[in-house]
Amino acid sequence: MSPALYLLSSGLHDTVQDGGRLGYRHLGIPPSGALDAIGHRLANALVGNPSQEAVLEILRLGPRMVVEAQSVRLAVVGPIRLTLTQDGSRRGLAPGRSYTLRRGDELALGAVAGASCAYLAVAGGFALSPVLGSLSTYVRAGIGPLGGRALAEGDRLPLKRDTAPSGAECELPCLPDYGAGPIRVMAGPQRERFTETAWRTLLSEAYGVGGQSDRMGLRLNGARLEHVGKADIVSDGLVAGSIQVPGDGLPIVLLADHQTVGGYAKIATVITADLPRLGRAMPGDVLHFSAVGRQEALDARHGQERMVTELVQGLVPVREGGIDLEALYGAPLVSGMVNALDPDGAEPLP
Amino acid sequence: MIPLLLEAGDGAFTIQFGDGIDAAVNACVNALARMVDDARRAGRFACIRDLVPTFRSLLVVIDPLAEDAAGIREAVMALAERARETDGVGGRSRRWVVPVCYDPELGPDLEGCATQLGLTPQALAAAHAEAEYGVYMLGFMPGFAYMGGLPSRLHLPRRATPRTLVPAGSVAVAESLCAIYPWDSPGGWHLLGRTPVPLFSLDADRPSLLAPGDRVRFRPMTRREFDAARADPLLARAEEAAGG
Numbered sequence: 001m002s003p004a005l006y007l008l009s010s011g012l013h014d015t016v017q018d019g020g021r022l023g024y025r026h027l028g029i030p031p032s033g034a035l036d037a038i039g040h041r042l043a044n045a046l047v048g049n050p051s052q053e054a055v056l057e058i059l060r061l062g063p064r065m066v067v068e069a070q071s072v073r074l075a076v077v078g079p080i081r082l083t084l085t086q087d088g089s090r091r092g093l094a095p096g097r098s099y100t101l102r103r104g105d106e107l108a109l110g111a112v113a114g115a116s117c118a119y120l121a122v123a124g125g126f127a128l129s130p131v132l133g134s135l136s137t138y139v140r141a142g143i144g145p146l147g148g149r150a151l152a153e154g155d156r157l158p159l160k161r162d163t164a165p166s167g168a169e170c171e172l173p174c175l176p177d178y179g180a181g182p183i184r185v186m187a188g189p190q191r192e193r194f195t196e197t198a199w200r201t202l203l204s205e206a207y208g209v210g211g212q213s214d215r216m217g218l219r220l221n222g223a224r225l226e227h228v229g230k231a232d233i234v235s236d237g238l239v240a241g242s243i244q245v246p247g248d249g250l251p252i253v254l255l256a257d258h259q260t261v262g263g264y265a266k267i268a269t270v271i272t273a274d275l276p277r278l279g280r281a282m283p284g285d286v287l288h289f290s291a292v293g294r295q296e297a298l299d300a301r302h303g304q305e306r307m308v309t310e311l312v313q314g315l316v317p318v319r320e321g322g323i324d325l326e327a328l329y330g331a332p333l334v335s336g337m338v339n340a341l342d343p344d345g346a347e348p349l350p
Numbered sequence: 351m352i353p354l355l356l357e358a359g360d361g362a363f364t365i366q367f368g369d370g371i372d373a374a375v376n377a378c379v380n381a382l383a384r385m386v387d388d389a390r391r392a393g394r395f396a397c398i399r400d401l402v403p404t405f406r407s408l409l410v411v412i413d414p415l416a417e418d419a420a421g422i423r424e425a426v427m428a429l430a431e432r433a434r435e436t437d438g439v440g441g442r443s444r445r446w447v448v449p450v451c452y453d454p455e456l457g458p459d460l461e462g463c464a465t466q467l468g469l470t471p472q473a474l475a476a477a478h479a480e481a482e483y484g485v486y487m488l489g490f491m492p493g494f495a496y497m498g499g500l501p502s503r504l505h506l507p508r509r510a511t512p513r514t515l516v517p518a519g520s521v522a523v524a525e526s527l528c529a530i531y532p533w534d535s536p537g538g539w540h541l542l543g544r545t546p547v548p549l550f551s552l553d554a555d556r557p558s559l560l561a562p563g564d565r566v567r568f569r570p571m572t573r574r575e576f577d578a579a580r581a582d583p584l585l586a587r588a589e590e591a592a593g594g
Contacts, residue, residue: 025400025411026383027558028488132554141492141533143552189356189364234371235489235496237402237409239362261404261489269359272414297360301414 003069004156005122011109013059013215014151016126016144017256019052021134025260029143031240032136033256035117035215035279038176038308039077043121045312046075046098046170054128054135054145056120056157059215060282062109063151073100073164074107077172078118081110097171097318098123100164115280124161138257140216168317177307178277179300182290185243185268186297190233193265194245198225202243202267202289207251211283215257218281224249227265235263241270241278255279273300351378353430355423356407360414363423365430366407371526373498375406376486380563382408382433384442386426397422403562404487405496443485443563445591448530450479450521450543450568451576457521457543463506475570477504478521478542483528485564493532493550493558497566500528512538519544521568532558543568546579546586559588567591 017040020033034040034057041051062080075098076082082093085106093099093107095118101107112118128135128145137144146155191199201223210219231247238244242254244264253270255278270278271292281287292300351374356364365382368375383403389395397416402409410426412419452475454460464474483497490496500523508524513536516522520531522539531537532549545568549559560566569589571579579585 022399024492024557025402025409026488026562027492028490028494029492029557031400131552132557143492186357186359189358189366234369234405235487236364236366236404236407237358237362239358239409239411241359241361259489259491260402261487266358269357269362271359272361294357294360298414301360305415 001068002127003072003159003162005065005072005159006068007151007153007155007157008064008066008106010150010152010155011058011060011062014063015057015137015139016054016128016135016146016151016157017057017137018054018135020256021132021136021138021143024132025237028260029132029141030138030257030260032134032138032144032215034119035256036078036115036119036276037279038178038276038304039117039119039280041308042096042172042176042311043075043077043119045315046077046096046172047073047121047123048165048167049121049123049125053121053125056151058109058112058118058120059116061111062118062120064106064108065157067101067103067105067107068156069103069159069162071100071102071164072159072161073098073123073169074120075099075170076109076118076120078112079114080112080118083108083110094171096175098169100169116282117280122159122161123165124159127158127160140257170315171318172311173314173316174311176311178280179274179304182288183274183278184271184292184297184300185289186271186294187268187291188266189236189269190265191267193228193233194267195226195228198227198267201225202251203291207287207289209281209283209285209287213281213283215255217252217254217258218278220251220253220287222250225251225267231265232263233265235261238262238266239269241272241275242266243268243270253278271297271300273297273304351375351434353378353382353427353433355427358409362409362411363426364407364409365426367430367434368406371405371486371498373484376484376498378430378433379403379406379408380443381436382426382430383562385429385433385436386410389429395422395425404489443561443565445565445567446560447567447569447589447591448545448547449571449575449579449588450545451571451573452479452543453573453576456573456576457541459509459540460542463523463540463542466506467504474504475542477501478523478528479568479570481567483566485560485562485566486527487562488558488560491533491535493560495529495549495558495560495564495566497528498526500526502526506540508538509540512536516541517544519546519549521545530560544576546576547588548583548586
């Protein structure tokens, strides 16, 4: 039997994702890829994979799976509950570190709490064939591995390795800092299609993430933004982070599965350093926005790269009975992470 | 057509040649896309990750951390200044002849549109097939090509009520544009006929039959030919015209 992870049950929306599908946007094919690029990279780093290797993205609630390989090293990054059933006994596992599981071990990935998504990486990666140059899944058009769909009960995620690599398990030295405070945006590309009041409103009001949000974008509820003239423009290109405003005045922030072109005016664009935070936002979260210039956006992105690089270079071998990351995830130790429901930051994210 | 640089965050920017749907504007867009593409093939512009040509602008997606990202806006703007001197068609763009069956069953709006335009259905089909169309951009869904070149006497506003299901292969018009639906999907355009040619596949070399800058003509086919092509994929092909 070829090595695999067999799904005993699926989560809400588990998809294989990598760094995204590049080079096809001119044909109307969106980039897709991991909503949280930081979580994606850290999960890979923990199992010794190249940073852009494909992982399993878990939205809100994860699957239950059994190991069909001699052994597999895996790691999950993100605020998710993990339960391992091994030789008939159960125990909790911690996100943010690697484990080596054996044939027959059962891993239950439970609810994701405090962010929308978590990432499961396996050492060596999944034995899947790229579709249009990528292992990212775009469910709307069925583009990607496994027929381009979300995983279902009974699926086998094939593994490249039948045995885990040797070497000690690793853990993150600390949790990643996704940044705090308002989501930073740059004005444009159609800022002039909005009133001065609309611009000030975007930068001062609170916006709630609506329930219809998905990998395509976040629908926001809050103060309406007024256009100068019509909301419609002759379609132009979109990116993840584009804030488009249809005629009803309620902004939609686009994410990885965004359409490539759109006919609504876009008041602003979220800077790339804040896209992982945006990807982690959940229905019910409250977002604030602030405006920055290009240099500030670049500085933020460079700072984030340094943060991720330091975490990857600072991976530490696990001392069993040492740092309890499970406790760490539950404790209010980490600065810079604010529950968007509580912008004062009194409530820490798990 | 003075190109304008519009900011789209630190990871992208847009070069806009106009704000309407216009063949000359779109020719500049496609010319610039081709110039940027050529530069990338020659090893320049390493920071560019993707290009999205549209009716009237080119979106350039970059890696803001790449070494050459700092000067990329100016470099692409310099090319844009020259784009209007070149022909947007040509290069790697192709000419296609796509067979279409204008059977009222396959084009349920043919008769209604003909009435609105004061034509017979046969005359509408003939006028639609006689024109040559240019692919302005793809979007809405993978492989969906917005094409200009619809004769002005065939222009109609889109349907007041969109259909919840437009079958894949439907050849449709709205306002000044023509399109072929690559997938079953909702849609508000008028359906004049249907092609048996697949518009999209997962072939990495050419997932979409049509690409920006391509030219398209329609060849009327009989219902019998359409049904035969539906039964035999080898018959359901677009022909590539010479001199593309």
